[in-house]
Amino acid sequence: MRVNRQMTPLLLGVAVFTVSLGSASGGLGVVSGLPFPLPLAAATAAGAAAWWARRSWWPLALVGAAAYVALVMWPPLVVASYHAGTRLRRTRDIALYLGAAGAVLAASVGAGRLAGGTRELATATAANAVLMIVAAMVLPLVYGLWIRSRRDVLAAARERADRLEREQVLRAEQARDQERARIAREMHDVVAHRVSLMVLHAGALELGARDERTAGTAAVIGGIGREALANLREVLGVLRSPGQPAPLAPQPTLADLDRLLDQSRALGIPVTRHDHGEPRPLRSTVERTAYRVVQEALTNVHKHAAGAPTDVHVRFLAGELRVEVSNRPARGDAVPDAAPDAAPDAVPDAVPLPGSGWGLAGLRERVELLGGTLRTGPCDGGGFGVVAEIPLEAA
Structure with a gap:
């Protein structure tokens, strides 16, 4: 062209x-x-x-x-x-x-x-002279005027379409900003308030506990609640200022995995970590995804099989990082099937913890975005297992 x-x-x-x-x-x-x-x-x-x-x-x-x-x-x-x-x-x-x-x-x-x-x-001659000048000057002039008018109409139509498109984009952005602000308000007024109360009650329980075990558990709950409040504050900052996100704290990686396991152990779940292969630094996206896999799997154990012994395997393979989290039947109970939607087996009289229902689905999306795979399901010997295979060369 x-x-x-x-x-x-x-x-x-x-x-x-x-x-x-x-x-x-x-x-x-x-x-x-x-x-x-x-x-x-x-x-x-x-x-x-x-x-x-x-x-x-x-x-x-x-x-x-x-x-x-x-x-x-x-x-x-x-x-x-x-x-x-x-x-x-x-x-x-x-x-x-x-x-x-x-x-x-x-x-x-x-x-x-x-x-x-x-x-x-x-x-x-009069007729030929007029015919010549009309054919040579008037008609081309009229045709040029028509072409110019047509171009002006098309340009005005394009400008109007562009203006309408810009207005539509602005309206969509305004609606998005309003929805983000509404979500931020709801999270602040409801979620942050409830978590703050949980932290306050945990602190009161820690100070008034008569035995050391109860005080330690209350301290763990208070620490987890404070971390949740910090993370929630960061999310609220992003929702309220999408153009200028609030500075975020460093995202957890495999180096923070032991602290996560210690929190689960403090809440009564025996967790054992097994490392296979030679540990080496990986891309932050890979390590962060592996951490979230273990975090979500342990959350499901807390909700559906509290007290069940759990094994966490981190395998450093040649081209991928494989993370496996599986729990076994707790304290000689019948073989439980700790699926995310199942009722808790380890504590029959406990009130089921509410869940969003999107934990494993969101986790699968996170893993697949890096080109990996996530498998979940019952284990052969009982319990429930989560296996994530994440390519090391993931973007």
Whole structure:
């Protein structure tokens, strides 16, 4: 497309030169009687002016007027009139151009009468003179005006469409911002308030506990609650200021895995970690996803199989990191199936913990975004297992 646009002025110049030379050499049955170099020079000037017309059409109009009066060379006038129609916007300018057309007509009639013969018949008679000037100047001018009007309409339509699209985007962004603000308010007023109460009650229980075990458990609950409040504060900052996110704390990686396991142990779940292969630094996205896999799996153990012995296997393989979390039946109970939607088996009288129902689904999306796979289901010996395979070269 760019090559064609660059070639169009050159092709137009060649066409005007060729047709002009033919018309000056008797193409209309009019022989000027002038030496051949003069029509050749006029045709060359007309071709060059036509090539330049996209930048400025006035030289072509002047060359066309002079060539038409002297040699009845009409192609430059046709192209110049078309360009005048596409460029002239004020009524006064169009009227001046039509006045110039009348002047060219009068000069052509005078030249025809002086030349006599065929030239006088073609350009000096009233009918032929009007027909020639209408065909060479008026009709191309009208066609150029129509083309310009059509372009203006299309440009206005495109501008209107772009404006409507921008307004739609702004409305969508405004609706998004309002929804984010509403979610932030709800989270602050409901979730943050409840978690704050939980932390306060845990602190009171820690201070008033009569045995060390209860005080330790209350301290763990208070610490987890404070971490939840910190994370919630960061999320609220992002929701309220999407353009300028609040500075976030470092995201947990495999280096924080032992602290996560200690929290589960403090809440009564015996967790054993097994590392396989040679540990080595991995990409932050890989380590963060592995941490979230273990975190979600332990959360499900707390909710559905509290007290069940749990094994966490971290396997450093050649091309991937494999994380396996599985729990076994607790304290000689019947073989439990700690599926996320099952009722808790380890503590029959406990009130089931509420859940969003999207934990494993969101976890699967997180793993698959890195090109990995997540498998969940009952284990052969009882309990429930979560296996995540994360490629080391994940983006």
